[in-house]
Amino acid sequence: MSSTTEQEPEHGDVLVAQVEEQLRAPAWTRLLTGSSTFIGLILVGLIVVFSILSYTNFVSASNARNVATDAAVLLVVAVGMTFVIVTAGIDLSVGSVLVFAGVVAARAMHAVGGNSWGTIIVGLLVALGCGLGWGVINGFLISKAKVPALIVTLGTFGMALGFALLITGGVDERSVPFKLVDTIGTGRVGNQVPYLVIIAFAVAAVFAVLLHATRFGRYTFAIGSNEEAARRAGIRVDRHLIKVYALMGMLSGLAGFLSLARFSTTTIGGHSTDNLQAIAAVVIGGTSLFGGVGTLLGTIFGVFIPAVLQNGFVIVGVQPFWQQVAVGAVLILAVYLDQLRRRSEYQR
Amino acid sequence: MNDSPILELRGVSKAFGAVQALYEVDFHVAAGEVMALVGDNGAGKSTLIKCIAGIYSSDSGEILYNGEPVSIHGPKDAAKLGIEVVYQDLALADNLDVVQNMFLGREETTSLRRLDEVDMERRAKETLQTLSVTTIRSVRQTVAGLSGGQRQSVAVAKAVMWNSKVVILDEPTAALGVAQTRQVLDLVRRLGEQGLAVVLVSHNLHDVFEVSDSVTVLRLGQNVAEFKTKETNQTEVVEAITAGKLSKIPGQPAAEVVV
Ligand SMILES: Nc1ncnc2c1ncn2[C@@H]1O[C@H](COP(=O)(O)OP(=O)(O)OP(=O)(O)O)[C@@H](O)[C@H]1O
Ligand SMILES: [Mg+2]
Numbered sequence: 001m002s003s004t005t006e007q008e009p010e011h012g013d014v015l016v017a018q019v020e021e022q023l024r025a026p027a028w029t030r031l032l033t034g035s036s037t038f039i040g041l042i043l044v045g046l047i048v049v050f051s052i053l054s055y056t057n058f059v060s061a062s063n064a065r066n067v068a069t070d071a072a073v074l075l076v077v078a079v080g081m082t083f084v085i086v087t088a089g090i091d092l093s094v095g096s097v098l099v100f101a102g103v104v105a106a107r108a109m110h111a112v113g114g115n116s117w118g119t120i121i122v123g124l125l126v127a128l129g130c131g132l133g134w135g136v137i138n139g140f141l142i143s144k145a146k147v148p149a150l151i152v153t154l155g156t157f158g159m160a161l162g163f164a165l166l167i168t169g170g171v172d173e174r175s176v177p178f179k180l181v182d183t184i185g186t187g188r189v190g191n192q193v194p195y196l197v198i199i200a201f202a203v204a205a206v207f208a209v210l211l212h213a214t215r216f217g218r219y220t221f222a223i224g225s226n227e228e229a230a231r232r233a234g235i236r237v238d239r240h241l242i243k244v245y246a247l248m249g250m251l252s253g254l255a256g257f258l259s260l261a262r263f264s265t266t267t268i269g270g271h272s273t274d275n276l277q278a279i280a281a282v283v284i285g286g287t288s289l290f291g292g293v294g295t296l297l298g299t300i301f302g303v304f305i306p307a308v309l310q311n312g313f314v315i316v317g318v319q320p321f322w323q324q325v326a327v328g329a330v331l332i333l334a335v336y337l338d339q340l341r342r343r344s345e346y347q348r
Numbered sequence: 349m350n351d352s353p354i355l356e357l358r359g360v361s362k363a364f365g366a367v368q369a370l371y372e373v374d375f376h377v378a379a380g381e382v383m384a385l386v387g388d389n390g391a392g393k394s395t396l397i398k399c400i401a402g403i404y405s406s407d408s409g410e411i412l413y414n415g416e417p418v419s420i421h422g423p424k425d426a427a428k429l430g431i432e433v434v435y436q437d438l439a440l441a442d443n444l445d446v447v448q449n450m451f452l453g454r455e456e457t458t459s460l461r462r463l464d465e466v467d468m469e470r471r472a473k474e475t476l477q478t479l480s481v482t483t484i485r486s487v488r489q490t491v492a493g494l495s496g497g498q499r500q501s502v503a504v505a506k507a508v509m510w511n512s513k514v515v516i517l518d519e520p521t522a523a524l525g526v527a528q529t530r531q532v533l534d535l536v537r538r539l540g541e542q543g544l545a546v547v548l549v550s551h552n553l554h555d556v557f558e559v560s561d562s563v564t565v566l567r568l569g570q571n572v573a574e575f576k577t578k579e580t581n582q583t584e585v586v587e588a589i590t591a592g593k594l595s596k597i598p599g600q601p602a603a604e605v606v607v
Contacts, residue, residue: 213462215455218444221454225441232439233453234424292443341410 036286039334043301043308050312057315065194072200073262073306074277075256075300078285079207080251081278082299083244084149086211088224088291091245092153093138094252095274096160101130101256102266103164106173107290115177123180127257128250134160135249139242157275164268173266185261196258203251208296220244224291280327281306284334290342305330352415354379354545355400355431355514360409362395369395371569372409377514377547377562382540384556384577387566388589393549394436396566397516401426401433403425422454430513434503434520436549442492447472447482450506475509476501476518479535497528504535508544515539516547521555533559553582567592 050058057063077094084091105127112119127346134156141152184195211217219240222230229238259267285302310323353376362370370392377383385393398404400411401419410417413429420426426433440449447465450472456464470488481501484494491499500520507515517536521529536559539546550556556563557577565573565588572592575585 209462215457215461215463216449218452218455218463222441222444222448224438225443228437229439229441229449229452230421232401232433232435234422234427235453292441 002038009288036295036301038143039284039286039298039301039305042330043305044304046308046312050308050316053316058312061192063311063315064097065188065192065197065279067304067307067311068197068230069194069262071303072194073085073259074195074274074281074307075200075277075303076203076251076255076258077274078281078299079204079296081282081292082126082210082246082285082287082340083207083220084248085279085282085287085289086220086224086291086294087241087244088143088227089149089241089244090153090279091138091248092150092275093134093156093160094248094255094278095252095271096157096164096255097131097134097249097252097325098274099161099268099271100265101127101253102260103167103173103268104130105257106176106260106266107167109177109180110173110175115179117179119177120180120184123177123260124254124257127260128255129253131249131251131253131256131313132246133249134252135246136242138249139245142245143238143241153275161268161272164266168266168268170268172268174264176260176264180261181264183261184258185264196262200256203254204300211249211296216240216243221292226292277306281332284327284330286334288338289301289335290338293338293341302334307322353377353412354414356412356415357396357400358410358412360396360399360411362392362406363400369569370406370458370468373566373569373571375564375571377545377600379513379545380540380543380559381562382536382546382548383561384563385547385566386551386553386556386563386585386589390564391589392569394518394567395569397433397435397518397547397549400516405443427454427510427512430511431516432507432510432512432514434500434507436518436522438499438503440499440503441489443490444489446487446494446502447501449502450475450509452506454510471509472480472505475505479505479508479529479538481505483531495528496523497525497531500524500528500532501535504532508539512544514545514547516549518549519551520548521550521552529555533553553585556585559583565589566591568594570594 077098077157081094105123108126109123111118112122138149138152138156141147142149179256184199186194188194189198211220219230219235222233222235222289223237223240227237281302282294282299283289283302284305285295285300306323306327309326310320313320313323355377357373357375359372359374360370361368361372373392373396375396377384384397386439387393395404399406400420402422402425404422411420412418418429420429420431441452444452447469451468456468458464469487476484476487479501484498484501491502494502504515504517504520520532524532533555536546536548540559540561548556548560560577563575563577563580563585564571565585567589572594573588
């Protein structure tokens with residue numbers, strides 16, 4: 001909040017308001033609740049602590065690469081989840097949509113055959129299309145049929161996974177083109193930065209611009225803040241919500257494709273908690289479950305805090321199970337801070 | 349003041365299920381005129397406004413703008429005609445700041461379809477200045493942190509910054525203290541003096557007599573009386589509000605209609 005205190009207050013009540021505000025929100029709460037700064041500081045703090053505890057093992061290019069690669073697929077999902085949660089929605093179906101898209105893409109590439117870029121592009125388009133399809137179904141049911149997002153996406157969570165199992169008979173699909181695995185899956189640019197990481201960050205950057213610097217993003221915030229106000233401002237709320245869930249689905253599809261490239265198999269059983277991980281990351285990053293508040297930068301931090309914790313605990317020899325405990329605590333802290341912020345804003 | 353109305357409603361009806369919220373209502377307002385719209389709770393004032401704004405579509409009747417019949421199917425249509433509404437519940441997005449709210453749905457963009465924040469901020473400040481709204485310290489604070497009067501000012505500024513011709517205010521002073529009511533009424537006066545057609549919905553007859561040129565009275569969804577403010581008094585208006593003659597009998601249970 002940039003208050004111009006130099007300006008002569010014209011009315012007594014302005015002065016009173018200023019004093020009240022200063023009493024109400026001490027500097028430290030404003031810093032904590034202000035934006036993604038706090039959560040960024042936690043991340044930096046973690047990195048510093050692990051660096052001190054085990055400099056040689058933790059601070060290395062290969063370790064940074066490991067952490068970033070592990071986080072890449074989740075980051076893609078969490079980017080979409082940020083948009084969904086900013087609209088005050090939720091999407092539980094992401095992990096299943098990811099698996100479904102991966103399975104169908106693997107099948108499609110197998111059917112096309114060969115080991116060329118053409119095959120890979122077919123696979124990518126199929127994965128994106130599958131994700132988009134599930135996203136549109138979610139968005140339509142939520143905005144037009146008015147079924148709560150929690151229920152719709154819980155339903156499609158089961159359905160998408162069920163279809164994936166029906167298609168494969170429950171056996172992971174392993175026929176993934178080598179070229180895909182060698183390049184996008186495990187390859188690195190300049191032998192240093194993995195493609196996966198570059199793709200994930202590029203997605204995050206593009207969607208950060210979309211969220212924070214375009215009308216699409218502004219309407220996303222407006223709908224999450226006050227749906228009726230958005231409607232009266234002439235925003236087509238239903239259509240916008242469908243687009244947001246469609247984007248989320250498409251990003252899940254992309255994540256499915258990246259996961260396929262990375263593991264060269266469909267990992268059907270490995271994504272049942274992706275939804276919770278993505279939601280936790282977004283919320284840790286300062287996005288409010290009540291909608292209308294959030295940043296994409298925060299989400300990036302929110303993805304990396306659990307990743308760094310996991311990696312750091314392994315390196316310093318703490319039982320990695322502690323990671324789950326720590327992430328749980330950070331999550332609760334993040335929501336508590338969000339509540340503090342809301343309380344200070346609505347007090348008047 | 350030009351006497352030919354810029355906005356006119358003829359025989360507008362609107363029912364919500366069994367509730368006949370509006371029944372064959374005629375209504376008009378001219379440029380430079382402050383038209384007060386009064387009536388008891390549930391008389392249909394907000395519904396009338398929402399029909400004009402295109403939030404509700406009326407069941408029958410027509411809307412004329414500058415003498416031409418128009419169809420208004422949504423807020424965008426109304427805005428295109430130069431009709432802006434400040435709703436009773438304001439409809440501001442609490443998490444967005446003052447500038448973001450004032451431009452909601454009509455954001456300015458640069459050539460790359462990016463939001464032009466600098467220009468929007470400048471225009472927002474200018475508008476607040478021309479309306480002599482001086483109590484808002486930063487246009488970049490979220491409206492959740494504003495007082496009732498400040499929120500009302502933002503909502504009004506949002507309505508007038510689009511070169512609008514008709515501004516409709518639904519109970520703009522209902523939740524305000526004495527000083528803030530003063531500010532909003534002055535604002536209403538100024539809008540009229542600037543040549544806008546202003547529709548002011550209010551329960552406070554004192555306010556109505558202070559700023560309005562004419563008064564339309566709604567009762568149980570019907571237009572029961574119209575006065576020139578100068579030629580009437582509070583007693584007469586109160587009588588119309590509570591016991592105005594219902595000339596048209598809708599196909600409704602008569603019990604409600606009989607006085
Ligand atoms: N969306 C709706 N659905 C059903 N009934 C409605 C709806 N909106 C208004 N009504 C009914 O229409 C009638 C007129 O309501 P309206 O809100 O227009 O009154 P009002 O004159 O604005 O009252 P107030 O002074 O309390 O604001 C009331 O009986 C109300 O219950
Ligand atoms: Mg009303």
